[in-house]
Structure formats: structure tokens, C-alpha cells
Amino acid sequence: MAVLTESDVRTALSKVIDPEIHKPITDLGMVKSVTIGDGGAVEVGIYLTTAGCPMKGEISESVKKAVADVPGVGIINVELDVMNDEQRTELRRSLRGDSAEPLIPFAQPGSLTRVYAVASGKGGVGKSSVTVNLAASLAARGLSVGVLDADIYGHSVPRMFGNDAKPTxxxxxxxxxxAYGVKFISIAQFTQGNTPVVWRGPMLHRALQQFLADVFWGDLDVLLLDLPPGTGDIAISVAQLVPSAEILVVTTPQQAAAEVAERAGAIALQTRQRIAGVVENMSWLELPDGTRMDIFGSGGGQDVSERLTKAVGATVPLLGQIPLDTAVREGGDNGIPIVLGHPETPAAKALEVVAAKLAVRERGLVGMSLSIDTTRR
Incomplete structure (x- = not known):
């Protein structure tokens, strides 16, 4: 019978992935000690990043499960400790480098993350619902997805994800x-209760900058920014901080709403951003007899698509039309996106169509060096 060694246990621990950072705990310096006693008893010391780490229970159970799979292991005990300042500094350096000022990873030349700024000309068109459902659908397809709730005044992403956890x-x-495999950040996680945020433009810019630079997003395939309505401070800041961000315009079929949505998309003419496409929400209500009722009129999304195509001189597709469904509203209130809670509904299927079109797009190569020497010899 093979003798149990510390190396065997550490090899098993290398399979334990930190649930927040998504790297092996052995690579993060989180394994404090491994002690093997009589009868195969194993005691593992684990460093947590902070004393109030919300994932400590999950980490402890994952460690026990991994060690239990090692042949010859008996009783397992996990002792939790907390990193000191030097260890946290080293962890931060290993993840983000040693830059004095945090950088926005999505604005760097080597970034492959697709950034979509979900915009609307006016409020009440379901922009946040579209954002959350697209994120959940993309994550369910195996992509690494993040959502930044950039609607500082009207934040709603935590509610729609059904998760009020605070960041570590x-x-x-x-x-x-x-939530549902999607990383997310919102000003709601830094305020008490339903306290309103009363900030002017410079504060909004700084908050967005911190969410982009200070949050450890990891290697994302897609980042969705839920923008506030209109073409104000946040829309301008997004263009400045992440110039490669593409605009995803959300409108309703109503002509009045479509005209306002067109303005939100036309900001690309001034910011030189690309428009990824248009999503028409609340397109129609499907009645029990199979007919459709155009409660908000019809044609708004197609009109926005055609007018923006003409304005920017490039194709701006209508990516999808989302029918009205009370399940969308219920999912937002209950924190279960309709694409996960009721995937069989027409609204969920329509959202899946939009997500599928975004999912098949290749990760960006804009600004990347191809290491080609163009010097003639």
C-alpha cells in the first residue's frame, strides 16, 4: 500500500479552483500548510483573502472533497486563516501586475474581450432586462461573461440577477x-438599502473608471455595460474609457421611442464607435388564439436599423424582436432571467436568437500586434 505524502495532497489541492478568481488555490498562495498524521489524518491550512470572505464555506468544502479523493486519506480537517497585507499585495501583483495606477484591461491593445454598451434613448424600453438575459444566455453557452451596471442612478442588475452579495x-x-455564471458589479452593492445616488458628471466618470479598472474581471469573452438612458455623461465616458466598445441599441416598436433610440445609436458618429445592432423589445403580445397584438405599434426596430445604417455608412442589423411576456417582468422581479427560468417561451427564444448572433462573433483582434516585419530586405 502506497504511503500518503504531502506531495499527493498538494497535487489534489491544485485542482481546487478559487470561486472568485477562477485560478487554482495553489497558484494563488492560498495553501498555508499540509500536515499528515496517524492513520492518514490530514490537516490543511488555507489562507483566505479577507476575514469576511463570502466564499469560505465553499472553499473549505472543495478542499475537503479534493483531499478525500486521495488514496489513504482518513480524517480531514481544514483550518482557515487570513492573508496578511504582504500576502495580499503579492496576490494582487500576481493577478494585475505591479502598475501604480490600475489599468482598464478592455482598453489595452491586446484585449480580446468584446465590449457591448447596451444603450437606449429613453427609459422604460427594457434595456436592463435585455442586458441580464443576454448575459445569462451567453454564459450558459460556455462563454466567460461580465455585466457592469453603468446606470448609476437607476441600477437594477443585482435585483434582476437575484443576488445582493457584496464584492470582496x-x-x-x-x-x-x-450569478448564473456571470460576474457583475453595480453601485447598488456599495449603497445602503435603496438609497439614491446623487452625483454630478465627474463622480459618474470616476465610478465607471473604477468599475472598469479596479474590478478583477479576469479573462472575459464578453462584457455588457447596462447604460443609463440617453447620450449623457456615462455614454461619453464609455467612449473615452473603452473606445472599442460597440453600441447595442434597444428600442420598442413605437415610432416616438424609435426616434429617441436612433439618437442613442447616432452618438457613434461623434465617438467613432461601432454599432453592433438593434434589439426591438416589447414587439407584440401573443394572444391565446395565436394572433399578435401590436400594443406599441410596429416597425420601430427596423426603422432604427435602416436609419442608423444610412447614417453611419455601415450595416446596422436588427438582431431580434422580443415579444411582450409577463414572465420577463416576473423573472426580473424574482431574479431568474427568463432564458433560464422559462426557456420555452417566445420571449426567451427570441433573446436566445440575439445571444446566438453575439456568441458566434470572434473575439476582437483590434490593436493586437501580429509580429510581422514589414521592412523590405
Missing amino acids: QVEKMIMPPQ
């Missing part, structure tokens, strides 16, 4: 919570 902070680095 390691020095100046913020670990975002997750």
Missing part, C-alpha cells in the same frame, strides 16, 4: 460576485 476587496482590487 483585496487591497484596491475588487472581486465581483457571480
